[in-house]
Amino acid sequence: MSHHYIHIEDPETLELREAEDLSCAADEVVIDVAYAGINRADVLQRMGFYPPPEDASPVMGLEVSGTIRIAGERSGFVTGERVCALVHGGGYATQAKAKAECTLRVPAAIDMKVAACLPEAFLTVWYNVVVRAGLEPGETLLVHGGTSGIGNIAVQLGKSMNCRVIATAGSADKCQRLADIGADLSLNYNEAPLTEQCAQHGVLGGVDVVLDMVGGDFEQFNLECLAVDGRIACIGLMRGGQATIDLTQLLMKRATLTGSTLRRLTHEEKARCFRDVDEQLMPLVESGQMRPLMDKTFELKDALEAQTYMSSGAHAGKLLLRCA
Ligand SMILES: NC(=O)c1ccc[n+]([C@@H]2O[C@H](COP(=O)([O-])OP(=O)(O)OC[C@H]3O[C@@H](n4cnc5c(N)ncnc54)[C@H](OP(=O)(O)O)[C@@H]3O)[C@@H](O)[C@H]2O)c1
Structure with missing residues (x-):
C-alpha cells in the first residue's frame, strides 16, 4: 500500500507524489487524513522563506483531521477513532503522523471539515x-x-x-x-x-x-x-x-x-496547551457556541491553486485541502 503527498519541486511547482505507507513510534499515531488546514506558514515554506525545523517532515501542512490508521502502543488511541492533530509537517498528504499528545479526539457532533480548522x-x-x-x-x-x-x-x-x-x-x-x-x-x-x-x-x-x-x-x-x-x-x-x-x-x-x-514550542508546552484546549475550547465547538469561519475547500492535488488564493487575500476564514 502507499499514500500520496504534495512535493515542493520549486516555489511555482507542486507535485502529487506517491510513497510507502507511514509507520509510527509508540507515542505517535498515523492518521488517514480527511482534510488538511492551509496556513500562511505553508505558503512561506513553499516560497523558501520558512524552512521547516530539522526534525520536521519536509512536506507542507501543520494540521489535519481524519481517522486513526495506526495507534502506537503508548498513544492511548485506537484504530478508527476520529481525531484532529497538529503535525510536525506532513499534513498535505493522505496519511500523516502526529504525536499522541498533539492529537485530539473529535466529538461525533463535529464534522471533519470543522475539525481540520482547529489544531493550529x-x-x-x-x-x-x-x-x-x-x-x-x-x-x-x-x-x-x-x-x-x-x-x-x-x-x-x-x-x-x-x-x-x-x-x-x-x-x-x-x-x-x-x-x-x-x-x-x-x-x-x-x-x-x-x-x-x-x-x-x-x-x-x-x-x-x-x-x-x-x-x-x-x-x-x-x-x-x-x-x-x-x-x-x-x-x-x-x-x-x-x-x-x-x-x-x-x-x-x-x-x-x-x-x-x-512551530518552535517544545512538545511538552504543546501537550500542556492541548490538554487545556481539549477541556476549554473543544466543548464550545461541540455545542455550536464556537463556529470556525470557513472559506473554500480544494482537492489535495490543487494545493498550489489553494495557496495562490490565500496569497490573494480574498478569503475570509479557513482554507482546506480534501485529502481523503
Ligand atoms: N506565531 C505563530 O505561532 C503563528 C501560528 C499560526 C499563524 N500565525 C500567523 O497568523 C497569521 C494568520 O495566519 P492564517 O494562516 O490564519 O492566515 P490568513 O488566513 O491568510 O490571514 C492573514 C490575515 O492577515 C491580514 N492581513 C494581511 N495583510 C495585511 C495588511 N497589510 N494589513 C493588515 N492586515 C493584513 C488579513 O486580513 P485582511 O484580509 O482583512 O487584510 C488576514 O486576516 C499569519 O501572519 C501567520 O503567519 C502565526
Whole structure:
C-alpha cells in the first residue's frame, strides 16, 4: 500500500507524489487524513522563506483531521477513532503522523471539515492570548486579521470569555463577517487610521490584550490603543518585521510586548496547551457556541491553486485541502 503527498519541486511547482505507507513510534499515531488546514506558514515554506525545523517532515501542512490508521502502543488511541492533530509537517498528504499528545479526539457532533480548522488556531490563540498575554474574563481584546483562520477563533474565544472584542480587517465585507461572528467593534484599516477610529469609538487606551499578526507600522497603534498594564502578543508580520515605536508608551503603560511561533514550542508546552484546549475550547465547538469561519475547500492535488488564493487575500476564514 502507499499514500500520496504534495512535493515542493520549486516555489511555482507542486507535485502529487506517491510513497510507502507511514509507520509510527509508540507515542505517535498515523492518521488517514480527511482534510488538511492551509496556513500562511505553508505558503512561506513553499516560497523558501520558512524552512521547516530539522526534525520536521519536509512536506507542507501543520494540521489535519481524519481517522486513526495506526495507534502506537503508548498513544492511548485506537484504530478508527476520529481525531484532529497538529503535525510536525506532513499534513498535505493522505496519511500523516502526529504525536499522541498533539492529537485530539473529535466529538461525533463535529464534522471533519470543522475539525481540520482547529489544531493550529486553538494552539496559537490559546498559547498567545491566554498563556502569554493572560487575557482575563471581562477585559478588552483587539484582534488584527480578525477573519483569518487564526483571528476568527481569537474573536470567538474572547466572546466566550465575556470580553469586549475589537477586530480589524481590510474591507467592509470582512468587517461584516466579524460582526457576524460576534465582534463588538470591527474596524476597516483601509478606511481611516486605526488610532482615529478607536478614538471615535472611545476605546483608545482601553485595550488590555492585542493579538497581532501584522506588526510593521501597526505596532505603534498597538501601543497607543493599549490600556495601562496592557499586553501585546505578536504572532505574525503581515505588514513587515521592522517597526518604529515610541518606547515612552511602553514605559507609561507598563506594557508587555511578547511574541512566539508555535512551530518552535517544545512538545511538552504543546501537550500542556492541548490538554487545556481539549477541556476549554473543544466543548464550545461541540455545542455550536464556537463556529470556525470557513472559506473554500480544494482537492489535495490543487494545493498550489489553494495557496495562490490565500496569497490573494480574498478569503475570509479557513482554507482546506480534501485529502481523503
Ligand atoms: N506565531 C505563530 O505561532 C503563528 C501560528 C499560526 C499563524 N500565525 C500567523 O497568523 C497569521 C494568520 O495566519 P492564517 O494562516 O490564519 O492566515 P490568513 O488566513 O491568510 O490571514 C492573514 C490575515 O492577515 C491580514 N492581513 C494581511 N495583510 C495585511 C495588511 N497589510 N494589513 C493588515 N492586515 C493584513 C488579513 O486580513 P485582511 O484580509 O482583512 O487584510 C488576514 O486576516 C499569519 O501572519 C501567520 O503567519 C502565526
